[in-house]
Structures are given as structure tokens and as C-alpha cells.
Amino acid sequence: MDTDPAVVGTTVIFGSRDDNIYALDIKTGGEVWRFPTGDQIVSSPAVAGDLVYIGxxxxxxxxxxxxxxxxxxxxxxxxxxxxxxGS
Known part of the structure; x- marks a missing residue:
């Protein structure tokens, strides 16, 4: 992981060079969800309201x-x- 994660409540959200955006439970490390993109993610997520924004x-x-x-x-x-x- 080359980016800074976003922490929302008990969830950490980050992008990966394996083309996926992940949300993990901070307490268990378990995967909450995964979103596939068409290429690697080298940007950090930004959070506003109920949405996470990531390139x-x-x-x-x-x-x-x-x-x-x-x-x-x-x-x-x-x-x-x-x-x-958010930059």
C-alpha cells in the first residue's frame, strides 16, 4: 500500500496496487467490502458524508x-x- 488510508468509525479504507479499493474492520482485520477498478490505485481516499472518493x-x-x-x-x-x- 503506497497511500494513506481513511479511517471512518471502525473501518479503514485504502487503495492498492492490485487494482482494488478495500474496506477493513479495524478490530478484526476482516474485509468489509472490496471494489475492483481497472488499474492500480496510488491516490489516498477522501471521505465526505456517506461517500468515499478515490482515484x-x-x-x-x-x-x-x-x-x-x-x-x-x-x-x-x-x-x-x-x-x-481531497488534495
Whole structure:
């Protein structure tokens, strides 16, 4: 993991070079959800309200539901997203 995670309650959310965004339970280390993207993630997630925002090298910025990991929307940039959504 090359990015800073986001911590929301008892959940830690981060992107990985294996093309996935993960949410793990802080207490157990168990996977809460996983969201696959089309390329590795080298940006840190940002959280606002019930959404987590994170960019991927697949040229998309994703907005995911914090509780379920389901995609709410995505914005295609046309280029890799390598900086954090909150930067």
C-alpha cells in the first residue's frame, strides 16, 4: 500500500496496487467490502458524508458508498488519477 488510508468509525479504507479499493474492520482485520477498478490505485481516499472518493490509474474518480462499497458515480478524467481526491 503506497497511500494513506481513511479511517471512518471502525473501518479503514485504502487503495492498492492490485487494482482494488478495500474496506477493513479495524478490530478484526476482516474485509468489509472490496471494489475492483481497472488499474492500480496510488491516490489516498477522501471521505465526505456517506461517500468515499478515490482515484485510480484507470482514469476514473470513484464515489463509493462507505457502508457497502457500491459505486454511486464515477467521473472519467481521460488520464490517470494519481493525487488524492481531497488534495
Amino acid at each position: 485510480s490509474n484507470d482514469a476514473n474518480l470513484y464515489a463509493l458508498d462507505i457502508a457497502t462499497g457500491e459505486e454511486v458515480w464515477r467521473f472519467t478524467t481521460g488520464r490517470r488519477v494519481e493525487s488524492s481526491a
